[in-house]
Structure formats: structure tokens, C-alpha cells
Amino acid sequence: MPTKPEFEALLKEAMRSGDSLRKRTLRMILAAIKLAEVERRGPLDEPGLLGVLQKEARTRQEAIADAERAGRPDLVEDNRLELALIEGFLPQGLSAEELEALAKKAVSETGATGPGDMGRVMKALMPQVQGRADGKAVSELVRRLLSPA
Numbered sequence: 001m002p003t004k005p006e007f008e009a010l011l012k013e014a015m016r017s018g019d020s021l022r023k024r025t026l027r028m029i030l031a032a033i034k035l036a037e038v039e040r041r042g043p044l045d046e047p048g049l050l051g052v053l054q055k056e057a058r059t060r061q062e063a064i065a066d067a068e069r070a071g072r073p074d075l076v077e078d079n080r081l082e083l084a085l086i087e088g089f090l091p092q093g094l095s096a097e098e099l100e101a102l103a104k105k106a107v108s109e110t111g112a113t114g115p116g117d118m119g120r121v122m123k124a125l126m127p128q129v130q131g132r133a134d135g136k137a138v139s140e141l142v143r144r145l146l147s148p149a
Contacts (some may be wrong), residue, residue, distance in 0.1 A: 001046065001049060001053075001089060001090070001091060002089055003049070004030070004033055004043070004044070004049070007026060007029055007030055007033070008030065009027040010022075010026055011023065011027060011030060021078075021081055021085070022081075022084070022085060025082045025086065028056065028082075029053065029056055029086070029089075030051070032052050032055065032056055032093060033049065033052050034123045035052075036048060036052050038040055041077045047130065047131075050090070050091075050115050050130070050131040051131075053086060053089055053090055054090065054131065055085050056116055057083060057086045057087060059081065060079045060080075060082050060083035060086060063075070064076055064079045064083065065081060067079060090131065091131050091132050093132050093133060094129060094132045094133045094134065098129060099126070099129065099133050099137070099138065099141060099143075100141060102125060102128055102129060103121070103125060103138070103141050103142055103145055104145065105126070106125040106142075107121055107142070107146065108122045108146055109124060110124050113145050113146075114146055114147075115143065115147055118139075118142055118143060118146055121142050121146065122139065122142060124137070125142065126138065126140060129136065
């Protein structure tokens with residue numbers, strides 16, 4: 001995943017090449033990074049940058065849904081292109097099988113036996129899947145694994 005200076009270099013490259021989509025998207029990413037740094041009162045580490053990129057991706061997904069409801073295919077396409085560019089910077093997501101294997105491993109490592117142990121399992125599992133899996137999907141999977149069959 002690129003660092004802030006790498007994003008700035010990518011922006012300069014996009015400006016030189018005249019790629020307006022890339023330029024616009026990178027400017028939005030850098031603005032979000034700077035805002036997060038001001039709020040945090042210091043530079044962002046890798047998980048912080050990852051969080052900013054995930055937030056920007058969610059924003060584009062919501063904008064796509066809103067534009068579809070409003071019947072604006074032009075906005076839908078613009079946001080889809082921006083989303084594809086942002087997703088290119090995010091780490092590759094986990095497949096369902098990989099996620100389930102990690103969840104089962106976390107359940108066995110924590111010695112969880114029922115739904116009451118979900119917090120311990122999530123605490124052990126989330127750092128491993130951070131940025132590579134949706135927290136809601138992880139939670140549902142762990143709940144399903146811990147619930148009595």
C-alpha cells in the first residue's frame with residue numbers, strides 16, 4: 001500500500017500525463033489523509049492510511065447507490081471509475097475460505113465454546129483480517145461458528 005509521499009508522487013505523475021480521473025481521485029485521497037492527520041495531530045501509520053482508503057471506497061459505494069436511485073448514469077460511471085482506482089491501492093481481500101480458516105483458527109486458539117466468547121475471538125481475529133475483510137462479515141461468520149448447531 002502506498003504511503004503519503006508515494007500518493008503525492010502519483011498525483012504529480014497524473015498531472016504530468018493529463019489523466020484527470022486519476023488526478024481528481026488522488027487529490028481527494030490526499031485531502032482525506034491530511035484531514036485525518038490534522039484530527040489525529042500527527043502523521044498516519046499504515047493502519048490509519050488503510051482506514052482512510054476504506055472510508056473513501058465506502059463513500060464512493062454510497063455515491064454509486066445514490067446516483068443509481070437518482071437516475072444519474074454519468075455520476076454512477078464516474079464513481080465506479082474512482083472506486084476501481086481506490087480499490088487498486090487497497091490490499092487484496094480474503095476469500096470466504098481463507099476467512100473461515102482464520103476464524104476457525106482464532107476460535108481454537110482462544111478456546112471459545114459459545115456465543116459468549118465472541119468478543120475474545122473477534123479481538124484475536126480482527127488484527128489478522130484488518131483491511132482485507134468486512135468487519136460485519138467477520139462478525140457474522142464468528143457468530144455462526146460459535147452458535148450451537
